[in-house]
Amino acid sequence: MDVEQLRVTVYRIFAGTGRAPSAEDLMRELDAPRSQVDEGLRALAAARHLALDARGSITMAHPFSAVPLGFSVMGATTLWWGGCAWDSFALPHLLDDADPALVATRCPACDTPHVWDVTRQTPPPGDQVAHFLVPAAHMWDDVVHTCGHQRIFCSQPCVDAWLKRTGNAPGYVLDLPTLWRLASRWYEGRLDHGYIRREPAAAADYLRSVGLTGPFWGT
Structure with missing residues (x-):
């Protein structure tokens, strides 16, 4: 085959x-x-x-999920589970049917619902923040766990409250424009023949290009 x-x-x-x-x-x-x-x-x-x-x-x-992990993404004719914040924001950039996409979730700390129109043109407005729990070097150790812990919160205080309640160590916090930039070109070409996943050096270059640097990202 x-x-x-x-x-x-x-x-x-x-x-x-x-x-x-x-x-x-x-x-x-x-x-x-x-x-x-x-x-x-x-x-x-x-x-x-x-x-x-x-x-x-x-x-x-990726960016598709067969199981619910906190997000839904509605396009013009199709509804997908969003595997995580990263993948949910990536779908509009990958699929014509999902530009724009209605991305919905709930804050893991206080259960407040959030929804955004995500397009290829500009980041959606909002003061919410994404928190990524697992550092880049370990994201594939248990990728479902990793994706289930890339969530969007109302604010930094909600992140802090969730970390205190769950006993997790702080990960990395992104604002919505940074999340949107991260998602925008990460999966380019994935639906086409000949797609090649980024090697570590190329992945690090991409992460730096969208403003993500430091030990969490390995850059």
Whole structure:
């Protein structure tokens, strides 16, 4: 099986339907046996193109998520789970159907609802802040945990209250314009054939270009 064709098929089904394709979906789309589909998915997971659960089903194919992690993203015709703040703000930049997108969440500290119209043109207005708990070097240690802890809060006091309640150490706080810049070009080309994930040096260059530096980011 052509693993690159499998990757593109996974992403395009996720983009078009808002849900992760099952092994049966992929077998039908690619006219391939289950053994080849499963082997291809494991290869893509090893290369960090997607994350699988214990049964081998697709959990995440960034910026798409098969499970709710605190965000919903509504486009013109499709509704997606937003895997995290980063991925939710990235979808409008990746998908024509999601420009603009209505991104919704609740503050993890006080449960206040928040919603933004996110577009490719300018960051959405708002004084809210995003808090990323897991440093960049360890984001793939448990990527679902990582994404579940990239959340948007009402303000720094809400971040502080949540950290105190949960016993977590402080991570990194971003304002909405910085979050929007981070998300804007991170996934460029991911739906196309020949996409290559950024190597560490290129990733560090990108992070610096959007204003993210220091030990948390490895830059």
